[in-house]
Amino acid sequence: MTGPHDPRPAPAPLLAVRDLSVTYRTRRGPVEAVRGIDLTLTRGGVTALVGESGSGKSSAAQAVIGLLADNGTVTGGSITLTGDDGTAQELVGLREREWRALRGTRIGLIPQDPTSSLDPVRTVGDAVAEPLRIHGWRDRDAIRARVVELLGLVGLDDPATRAGQYPHELSGGMRQRVLIAAALALEPELLIADEPTSALDVTVQATVLDLIDELREATGAGVLLITHDLAVAAERADTLVVMRDGRVEESGPTAEVLVAPTAAYTRTLLSDAPSLRRVVDRRPHLPVEAQEPLVSVRSLRQEFGGRSGAAPFVAIEDLSFDIPRGTTHALVGESGSGKTTTGRAIAGFRTPTAGAIRVADTEVTALRGGRALREFRSTVQLVHQNPFGSLDPRQTVSAILEEPLRNTGRGDRAERRSAAMHHLDLVALPAEVATRRPRELSGGQRQRVAIARALILQPDVVVLDEAVSALDVTVQAQILRLLARLQDELGLTYVFISHDLAVVRQVADTVSVLRRGVQVEQGEVAQVLGDRHHEYTRQLLAAIPGAGDIRLTDTPHPADTQELTSP
Template sequence: MSAQPLLSIRDLAVQYRTRRGAVEAVRGVSFDVEAGSVTALVGESGSGKTTVAQSVIGLLAANGRVSGGSIRLSERTDGPTELVGVGERRWRHLRGRCIALIPQDPGNSLNPVATIGWSVGEALRIHGWKDRAKIQARVIDLLERVGIDDPEARARQYPHELSGGMRQRVLIAAALALQPELIIADEPTSALDVTVQRTVLDLLDELRAETGTGILFITHDLAVAADRSDALVVMQGGRVQEAGPTAGVLAAPTSDYTRTLLADAPSLARVVERTAPDAAALADTLVEVSGLTQEFRRAGRSPLVAVDDVSFTVARGTTHALVGESGSGKTTTGRSIAGFNSPTRGTIRVGGTEVTALAGGRARRAFHRTTQLVYQNPYASLDPRQSIADILAEPLRNFGIGTRGERADRVAHHLELVALAPEIASRHPRELSGGQRQRVAIARALIVEPELVVLDEAVSALDVTVQAQILRLLARLQSELGLTYVFISHDLAVVRQIADTVSVLRRGRQVEHGAAAAVFADPQHAYTRELLAAIPGASLRTDSASRAAAFTSAGPVVPRKEEVSA
């Protein structure tokens, strides 16, 4: 380590003004980021980690302010700079040139009406570059450096024409434009498939090694932090729970909260073999998909084949997982099973109903009482204008089930079923956490007592501890109610915890299918092996003794109190 850290945060406190008074979001946070190294800031939503990052780059919300502490940046040219209290003119010099941000969501972080080249070159123009030819040459160089093919053509494209992984590479290119000394990566891969995530993280590692840039890496995923960071800071409720060299913290965590994060991370969880259904149970087929093909018309072009001749069965009371990256056809398949798509070819049977033959009206309505769909995003799938009681009662009203009093009783019962307090019924979605909203979405699907539930990435938007709670809830409800699940996910670490059988989809085709235990133990297709290899947390799945040895040879990240005062 260098004598002077690149970034030094000491006793940082941040407050937000609200109608209920000042809320202290960050309290007494201290840690360092060294040049050429990665410090991971880990915690759930609401832990304060993004607030810390926004404080470092001077982008707190209008109602937020640093109420105490110090943030010092050691610049190559100007030496140490205290960032707390810096004026906007000074910030315009620092942002982009000294500190750069890679934001979380590549879908919403690029100007949709600006070309990729314009977005990447924006920092150059802000910092005084005038020569258009030089800006263009630098943009092409940056795009090429982050591994974007045909950079000249890509520079002329718009964000909607690029995949999520490509857009994230563009954001990295923009952050690197002026070779900053510090990069803040705020959940830069949480919206990406595991294979794309690995590619992007590899890229950041390579660039850090080449340039000596320090990285403050914000994440809720301890497995990713374990693989990619040198130092680890675990936050909860605005405070640091523990900090130190990554190997040491993970070899011997001292905080109960860190131990909880380790236990709940799906890629690190000990694999518990699910009780395999017996032959009689497997013979009781609820879902039968045969030769499913789904094509979508495109003006002036050949049809897009989203699903190509997919076949599998799902036994009653079991979980079948559809696994693959974005664009693999898994969501299209799930929506077809739930009766929301009309396939081009093939058949789908659920119980005694041939879904592909449903004409609409009464028959389709009756089918939707037996088969329900839980969407990915609990923030978008609940009507913000309705109370939770109204949201849960709506399917009952639509199907003409029960009197008003009976519906109220069933709402109360299903809140209890998904472990939500009765008082939740009077609240609105905005008053609930992400995990609570997803429980409401599951309760809404179950309230009409379906046989089959299709869960479309139902836990991918949640923190790992909330995700673990929802997975345990789903397992309990399946055991108690005899439910059958079709579970859609890009994350094999989650799938191996919940699935009995699995179909691996790639570009619309089923490349592997079988019992989940067999597929995980002995994958036959190269694509399945690639997905398995991309599961983060490999460093934590190594011998614990080697991690403990690494811990003893590393130094502290946060200095002792007497060193700070000195």
């Protein structure tokens, strides 16, 4: 911070948003998504807009770049962009032709999802070249040279070859780098990064955020970072703007807001962020030594492919661990580590190439379909990462919950209805949710429905495949507390699949760390994550955003001592 005798110049202004309001026209009437917010971004600085889904942060960012949906309108306020010469340009009210001149040249956008943002039938080189062509580049050789330069700048190996590849040939982290290259093609003064790493593993996330930082420092661009992850904001932003229900709850220098938040909502976000809060256990982790295992995995091996003389791909190799009844065992690692393949094998959805899986008295690998496998599915249930994709959009919530009972011939219509209502109550959802369809529910409510559906057959084991990774931090915390309560009340055993060691440290009793199908470490959480024997485990821990940056009090989160309510 500069003072009256500080020789350093104050950072130059770049973006100023004043009293901005955004309204959407809907069939139910106008919805005000942004309600009179202010924010400022300096040249070369990072301002983070933080909040849950529906807080208005993405609508604010879309207004800044003129990309609101057709039914969205800026209904008040001002957005000014100041150039190198000190001239401020008002962006509210620009015509589309004027916006096209600005986008790419002065304002660049890094979108959230590289899978949906890149055309699958066009090469990544075409995607990076598109803003160049839009803004008048005609020389093919010059365009190709600039594309290769940009792909190299964002750290892709052999950029000339990568330019000719299609999105499906690249990893998620590589695709996100392509989007960054496209956003930087014309060296804009302002970069809007809209949840740029929310779909990435923690180590890839750290790499992409490092890249954005390096490019910002090299070019002097300002970055408006949109995120629901307060830990990412804590680590990367100079200024923090916390949004809720379209309004600014709190704003200021990041360190000041995080160390001494004045808004209760900010304190809740801090308490719910697993990598920022000091973990307050809901219950002591169970001593697992000498307990009889409910789940036993021995020498598991899973191969894929290998036809026509090609060598098979080994997804899992020689994996072994035990899970005592009533405990949580975490499978952690990056994409491609074998976590989901292992979970599906435990649930009986995939027969491994070799090895043994025993759940209670059932040898799972010996099941070959038919009645025995159907009955086993009542013992182990699976909860997927994306509840919207796993819930039938045509059915009501009641029908979704009753379906497993119908499929297994349990109860009459009245009994199935009663069971559905009981399980809605069990996951803290109100009775009126029963008549709704998935699209009418929030993400957290949909995940509660998915959990209720998994529990309605009264399983002993629940496999949770990245079941909280797509949720906002406060909703994630609510679901984790719900899972802990259900485990205590029902004696459930969990297989918790995650790439997030901050969450694993909070919820699991034991853990297997997987890398490319190989178990590099296994044991009790405190031992594995405390001693960090393996370099890969240390890398995963070091990549947790914000870990160790903030020291909060030991005061338990309010919901740890109060009745749970639905989000």
